[in-house]
Structure formats: C-alpha cells, structure tokens
Amino acid sequence: MEAPQYVAARVQGALAEDDRTHELGIRVDVRGDQLFLRGQVGCQERRTLIADVAAEAAPGLTIHNELSVVDIREPEEEETL
Amino acid sequence: MSLRIAAVGDVHLGADVGGRYRSHLTGIEEKADVLLLAGDLTRHGTLEEGEVVVQEFRDLPIPVVAVLGNHDHHSDKPAEIAAMLRDAGIMVLHDDSVVIDINGTRLGVVGGKGFGGGFAGKCASEFGEPEIKAFVNHTKRIADRWRVALKELEADKRVVLSHYSPVNDTLAGEPPEIYPFLGSYLLAEAIDAEGADLILHGHAHMGTEKGITSAGIRVRNVALPVLGRAYGVYCLNGEGGC
Ligand SMILES: [Fe+2]
Numbered sequence: 646m647e648a649p650q651y652v653a654a655r656v657q658g659a660l661a662e663d664d665r666t667h668e669l670g671i672r673v674d675v676r677g678d679q680l681f682l683r684g685q686v687g688c689q690e691r692r693t694l695i696a697d698v699a700a701e702a703a704p705g706l707t708i709h710n711e712l713s714v715v716d717i718r719e720p721e722e723e724e725t726l
Numbered sequence: 727m728s729l730r731i732a733a734v735g736d737v738h739l740g741a742d743v744g745g746r747y748r749s750h751l752t753g754i755e756e757k758a759d760v761l762l763l764a765g766d767l768t769r770h771g772t773l774e775e776g777e778v779v780v781q782e783f784r785d786l787p788i789p790v791v792a793v794l795g796n797h798d799h800h801s802d803k804p805a806e807i808a809a810m811l812r813d814a815g816i817m818v819l820h821d822d823s824v825v826i827d828i829n830g831t832r833l834g835v836v837g838g839k840g841f842g843g844g845f846a847g848k849c850a851s852e853f854g855e856p857e858i859k860a861f862v863n864h865t866k867r868i869a870d871r872w873r874v875a876l877k878e879l880e881a882d883k884r885v886v887l888s889h890y891s892p893v894n895d896t897l898a899g900e901p902p903e904i905y906p907f908l909g910s911y912l913l914a915e916a917i918d919a920e921g922a923d924l925i926l927h928g929h930a931h932m933g934t935e936k937g938i939t940s941a942g943i944r945v946r947n948v949a950l951p952v953l954g955r956a957y958g959v960y961c962l963n964g965e966g967g968c
C-alpha cells in the first residue's frame with residue numbers, strides 16, 4: 646500500500662497543477678482510507694472542483710470536503726500607523 | 727495631511743467569481759485615498775481572467791496601484807495582463823515606483839512581485855547548481871531594483887507593495903517548511919536600508935496580518951483570506967491623524 650504521505654503529496658500537487666483548480670493553499674491529510682481537505686476557497690464552485698480533482702488523484706479514498714468558502718466581510722475601522 | 731491606504735491581495739479572480747468583489751468597493755472613496763493590490767489578482771494568469779480583474783477594479787473614484795503575483799505569471803502572459811490593467815487606468819509596478827499626489831501629499835509606491843529564498847539563517851544562497859543560483863539571483867536582482875527605486879524616490883510618504891513577503895512574522899500560520907517559497911529577507915534588507923513607512927504583501931494565504939522588519943518598518947499581509955474583509959485600511963499619520 647502506498648504511504649499516506651505520498652498520496653497526500655500527490656493530491657496537493659494535483660490541486661496546484663490541475664487547470665481546473667490551481668489552488669496552492671489547501672491542506673491535505675490522509676488517514677487510512679479517508680482523505681481530508683481543509684482551507685479556504687473563493688466560491689462554492691471552486692470548493693466542489695477541488696474535491697473532484699482530489700478524488701481523481703486519490704481513487705478509492707473517501708473524500709471529506711472540509712473546505713470553507715471565504716466570506717468577504719465589509720472593511721473595518723482603519724489602523725493608524 | 728494623513729493618507730489612508732486601502733490594500734488587498736490574492737483576490738484570485740476568474741469568470742466564476744466575476745462581479746462579486748466589486749460590490750465591496752462601493753464607497754471606498756470615503757474610507758481610503760488610494761487602493762493597492764498586492765498580486766495574485768487571477769488564478770491562472772490568463773487574459774480572460776485579466777479581463778475580469780479589469781472590470782472589477784476599473785473606474786474607481788480613487789487611484790489604484792497593483793503588482794502581479796505568481797498566479798498572474800502562470801500562463802506566461804504577465805506583460806499582457808499588466809498592459810490590460812494600465813489601459814484601464816490601473817497603475818502596475820514592475821520593480822519601479824510611482825508617485826501619486828493626494829491632496830498635496832506625495833505618496834510614493836515602490837514595488838513588484840518580489841520572490842522567495844527564505845529568511846536570514848534559513849535561506850538558499852547563490853551556490854552550486856545553476857538552477858539554485860538562478861532562483862537566488864532572481865530575488866537579488868529584484869531587491870537591488872527596489873533599493874534603487876527607493877533611493878531615487880521623492881515623496882512625503884513611502885510604501886512598498888509586494889506579492890511575496892519580506893519578513894517571516896506575517897507567515898505565521900503557514901507550514902515553516904514552505905517559508906522559502908513565500909518570501910525572502912533580501913527584500914526587507916533592501917527596504918530597511920533605504921527606509922519606508924509601510925510594506926504591504928500577499929501570497930501567504932494562511933499567514934498573519936501584522937509584522938515588522940528588523941529596522942522597525944510595519945509589514946501587513948493583506949492576502950484576502952488573511953484579512954477576511956474586503957480590504958485593510960492603513961492610515962499613515964501626518965499632523966492631526968486620520
Ligand atoms: Fe495567492
């Protein structure tokens with residue numbers, strides 16, 4: 646069986662290099678036959694695409710999509726420097 | 727006279743999120759005097775995404791200055807994207823400077839993409855294979871150009887706008903193993919030598935907003951996922967405050 650670290654690294658590489666995603670800041674963890682995706686993405690569509698690309702790069706693993714969609718809040722009070 | 731600087735990076739726009747960010751820019755002229763964009767404006771660096779960026783940031787009531795990020799280089803079209811932005815009235819820095827008059831105060835902005843290499847004591851050096859030398863040399867050349875641009879800059883307030891980070895403070899939250907890909911101390915060394923009032927950068931999505939250089943220059947990581955708000959506003963104090 647392939648070591649989980651290599652699987653996670655392959656998924657992370659796929660997320661960075663696949664034209665559908667190009668996401669560099671996603672945390673990928675593999676525990677047994679479970680794969681966990683964590684981090685923040687720009688919209689719901691990207692969140693789904695990332696899980697799709699991860700599933701293709703790690704066939705047979707159960708994907709847990711724990712990514713959250715960045716919610717852009719209104720700007721706050723300025724900081725005086 | 728004080729200056730209010732709005733800044734954000736890593737908006738990573740594409741057709742799928744087009745128009746969504748723009749809605750947050752309504753009324754920005756009441757909060758800030760200028761908007762600085764710290765790179766990674768696109769996801770893939772295609773011209774189509776460049777067009778989304780243009781539509782999102784064009785015709786704002788305040789001046790907009792941008793640098794590009796690594797994502798904006800991915801399709802090998804950075805010059806074309808920069809030209810599109812400039813045609814829409816957005817200033818784009820490429821290791822050079824611009825001076826903007828804001829109600830009689832001259833704001834000088836120096837910057838560019840920056841690059842990686844790591845931080846003092848834990849960094850790559852120009853030794854060994856040509857690939858490593860080229861990597862380190864790229865950062866050194868950029869730092870040298872910033873140093874010259876800062877030396878020649880004539881302005882009342884000086885801001886450096888980068889994509890990569892010049893310090894490691896603002897990377898806290900990122901895995902330490904990847905720090906060398908997130909920034910370089912050579913950038914901070916150049917800025918510290920010539921002086922600046924504020925440094926803004928993006929790129930480290932999991933980093934921290936606030937940091938400081940060895941010489942005490944304030945650094946702010948304005949990557950959108952770090953801020954969690956549409957943009958940060960930093961007030962460079964003149965007499966009287968903001
Ligand atoms: Fe980014």
Ligand SMILES: [Fe+2]
Binds near residue numbers: 797929
């Ligand atoms: Fe980046």
